[in-house]
Amino acid sequence: MLGFPTPYPNELLYSVIARTGVHEGETSPKQLLNSVFANKKVIATVDLPSHVGRIADQYPKSLSLSALDLIEKHTLWPIYAPFLPNDRRKSVEEWMCDRSQGAAHLASGIVASRVLAKRVMLMCHCCLQQHEQEYGEAFWDRRWQVPVVDCCPIHGALSETDIRKNGEHRHAYVSVLQSKIVGSHPETESSKRFSELVYQLFDSFVKSSPSYQQWTSFYRNLAFANNFRNGKRIDHQLIRSQFISYWGKDWLKKKNLLPSTSDTSWLRSICRKHRKAFSFAEHITAIRSLSQGQMSTVQALERALNINERCEKKKAKIIAEINTLTVDQNKWLSLVLEYGPKSARNAQPALYARLYRNNHDWLVNVDKKHKLPPVSVNRRVEWSARDSVAARALLDFVRRVENDLSVPRLTQTFLVHQLNNSATIEKNLCRLPRCTAILKRYTESVDEYQIRRLTRAYISFIESNTMIKEWVLLRKSGLSEVRMSKVVKEFLGEIVRDGKQCKI
Ligand SMILES: [Zn+2]
Numbered sequence: 001m002l003g004f005p006t007p008y009p010n011e012l013l014y015s016v017i018a019r020t021g022v023h024e025g026e027t028s029p030k031q032l033l034n035s036v037f038a039n040k041k042v043i044a045t046v047d048l049p050s051h052v053g054r055i056a057d058q059y060p061k062s063l064s065l066s067a068l069d070l071i072e073k074h075t076l077w078p079i080y081a082p083f084l085p086n087d088r089r090k091s092v093e094e095w096m097c098d099r100s101q102g103a104a105h106l107a108s109g110i111v112a113s114r115v116l117a118k119r120v121m122l123m124c125h126c127c128l129q130q131h132e133q134e135y136g137e138a139f140w141d142r143r144w145q146v147p148v149v150d151c152c153p154i155h156g157a158l159s160e161t162d163i164r165k166n167g168e169h170r171h172a173y174v175s176v177l178q179s180k181i182v183g184s185h186p187e188t189e190s191s192k193r194f195s196e197l198v199y200q201l202f203d204s205f206v207k208s209s210p211s212y213q214q215w216t217s218f219y220r221n222l223a224f225a226n227n228f229r230n231g232k233r234i235d236h237q238l239i240r241s242q243f244i245s246y247w248g249k250d251w252l253k254k255k256n257l258l259p260s261t262s263d264t265s266w267l268r269s270i271c272r273k274h275r276k277a278f279s280f281a282e283h284i285t286a287i288r289s290l291s292q293g294q295m296s297t298v299q300a301l302e303r304a305l306n307i308n309e310r311c312e313k314k315k316a317k318i319i320a321e322i323n324t325l326t327v328d329q330n331k332w333l334s335l336v337l338e339y340g341p342k343s344a345r346n347a348q349p350a351l352y353a354r355l356y357r358n359n360h361d362w363l364v365n366v367d368k369k370h371k372l373p374p375v376s377v378n379r380r381v382e383w384s385a386r387d388s389v390a391a392r393a394l395l396d397f398v399r400r401v402e403n404d405l406s407v408p409r410l411t412q413t414f415l416v417h418q419l420n421n422s423a424t425i426e427k428n429l430c431r432l433p434r435c436t437a438i439l440k441r442y443t444e445s446v447d448e449y450q451i452r453r454l455t456r457a458y459i460s461f462i463e464s465n466t467m468i469k470e471w472v473l474l475r476k477s478g479l480s481e482v483r484m485s486k487v488v489k490e491f492l493g494e495i496v497r498d499g500k501q502c503k504i
Contacts, residue, residue, distance in 0.1 A: 002056035006065075008131070010140050010202065013055060013074045014046050014138035018173035029172035046121065046145050046165055046174050047076040048092070048108060065104035067097040072205050076142055079198060079280040080108045082206040082301050088277075089209060105316035114256050114266065115147045115281045121163040123176055126155035140176045143199055148255050148281050150185035151195045157187040171323075190251040197284045197297050212274035213313070218304035219271045222290045236268045239290065243267055248288035257285055328355055333366060340372035383431040390425050391434035394418070398442045405456040410444040450488045453477040458495050470496050 003025060007016045021032045030040045037054050052075075056067040071077050071093060079472065081089050088107055095104045105111050127185050131138040143149065161179035185191070210218065223234045224270045228242070241261055244252065252258040259267035270278050270286050278286075280297075287300040295303075325333065332355055335344035345352045355363045397418045401407045408414060416422050416439070429436050444452070457477035461468045473480065481489070 004055075005065065006059070007070070007074045008135055009073075010141050010143060010379050011074055011139045012046060012142045012145065013049050013070060014044060014173055015176065016074065017044075018175040018178075019137070019139060021173060022175050032173060033171060041171075043170055046118075047110065047139075048080070048096055048100075048104045049075060050096055050098065051103060053097040068093060071096050075144065076146060077437070078202050078205045079146055080110070082107060082201070082209050083280055083283055084209055084277050085211065086209050109277055109279060113147075113279045113281075115279050116256055117147055117165075118145060119164060120182075121145060121161050121165065122150065122158040123161055123179070123181075124152035124155050125153060125181070128176065137177050143195075143202055146198050149191075149195050149198050151187050151191040153192060153196045153199055157184050157191075159184045161396070167187065167394075173427050188248070190247050190250055193247075193288065194281075194284065197288065198280075200296055200298050204298050206298065206301045206305075208305060210307070211309065212276075213309045214304045214307045215274045216272070216311075217307045218292070218300065219274075219286075221307075222287070222295075222300075223271055226290055228290065235273050236271065239271060240265075240267055242292075243286070243289040246293065247285055247493065253286075256282070257281060290292075303361060306473065326359075329359060329362065332363070336366060336370045341367035341370060342372070348429075383428070387432040387434045390419055390421075390432060391438055393420075394435060394438045394442075398438070405452055405459070409446075409449040410442060412439050415439055415442065445487050447487050450477075450479055450484065451491050453479060454488070454492060454495065468496060 003023070003367075005016055005019045007013070017032070017036055020036065021029075024032075025036075026032045026035070029044075033040050033042050036058070036477050037051050039051070042051055052067045052070050056065055056070055059065045075096070077093075081092075084092070084107075092104045092107050097175075102111075110117065121140065123140065124144060127141060127144075128138045129251070144152070144158055152158055159181045160183040160184050161176075163174050163179045220234065223229065223239065228235050228239045230238075240261070243259065247257070249258065259265040266278070266282055267286060271284060273289075283300070286356070287295055287297055291300075327409070329349060332344065332348075332351060335348060335351075338344075339347065394415060398410075401410075413426075416426050419425055425432065425435060429439075454473065455476050457473050458468070460476070461473065471494070473492070479488075481492075484492070
């Protein structure tokens with residue numbers, strides 16, 4: 001068909017076809033169906049129409065109006081899609097592009113939803129006047145037809161028209177100008193809040209849906225963050241009273257959203273593990289009241305999509321595990337998590353023994369799971385080169401002091417500390433074979449050191465030509481006979497005797 005009208009912002013596809021009839025002067029609905037779809041049996045669907053591919057074909061390529069664009073911008077799909085699993089979204093979009101035969105309504109949950117479909121089409125009179133001023137003609141805005149919505153966020157209460165859906169107008173696309181106003185809904189604060197949240201969903205179409213797991217975690221986190229908890233559990237009763245006080249009992253009843261007090265009420269189910277999709281109206285009202293009026297549905301969708309499923313699963317598993325363990329098991333788990341099984345066993349041998357007796361399989365399993373990785377050997381350092389340099393420095397030092405009787409005892413620590421990088425050398429001796437050999441060879445034993453001290457004192461007596469007495473020699477060398485080994489005593493005996501001989 002030539003000159004098929006381009007849709008206005010938020011205009012229903014239904015409305016575009018109705019305008020086509022007006023533009024073409026086509027008064028017969030069947031004839032209109034035939035010229036648009038080449039099919040006289042198409043039903044004039046307002047919310048999720050099918051055969052959208054055929055409508056997209058009416059437009060020149062330059063307008064870039066694909067079937068998916070039309071579905072996103074000119075049907076009610078944006079309020080259903082974000083709450084359906086991604087694979088189902090894809091199927092519904094395919095049915096809408098082509099034939100649906102009711103499948104789109106079934107799969108999107110509209111048929112089974114607690115949210116009542118509107119029987120007639122609604123409109124905002126003030127918006128219509130704005131359309132006339134801005135575009136020169138009026139059209140049906142898709143947002144007026146959303147179930148539960150009965151208020152324009154800008155102008156207030158919507159009006160009911162005489163255009164009944166699925167009635168006598170089943171195959172007719174009726175222009176908004178041909179409709180008559182037959183009544184209106186009273187505007188309430190709750191209607192206004194709800195409409196605003198719905199309008200936001202149309203403004204920012206969320207292209208991916210959170211999984212059931214993400215929704216489960218999202219609601220749990222939201223309930224806990226807002227203190228709807230009783231210890232570790234969600235307080236469903238508190239959630240229900242907050243929900244009713246936020247939205248009002250009358251409004252909820254009227255919209256069929258009042259949750260029952262039973263354990264299987266929809267509000268309880270949405271705060272538990274998600275096993276099925278919930279409707280946009282259930283999500284919108286629950287999120288708004290749980291967040292105490294702070295979070296929009298679009299923000300909630302973004303937050304749910306950001307939840308890392310694997311991380312949440314692990315967290316839930318650990319919490320579940322901790323709850324079923326004994327005091328000993330919990331204690332062991334925290335020790336093992338912090339220090340590894342080996343150190344935990346050294347620190348708490350009695351606890352280990354008890355668990356070994358009572359929970360053997362569990363213990364083996366936990367230890368295996370938390371075994372620390374072996375300490376990796378750092379190969380970046382050229383240990384061989386470092387060994388040569390340090391060994392040479394050690395040898396130089398030993399040669400410098402080997403004739404000096406006054407140096408302190410040549411222990412391993414003393415020798416290593418003469419090097420520039422003593423801490424590294426001391427820690428890595430296992431990687432330094434040359435240094436180890438030198439240290440082994442030149443380290444002085446206690447006996448050797450005591451003998452050196454005696455020798456030093458003896459030589460000083462000889463040099464000063466003094467009479468050598470055993471007790472003076474011991475005092476000068478800072479030694480006591482009590483702490484001397486047999487070898488040193490023998491040496492002492494010898495030098496004292498020799499000294500006497502020498503002196504006499
Ligand atoms: Zn309005």
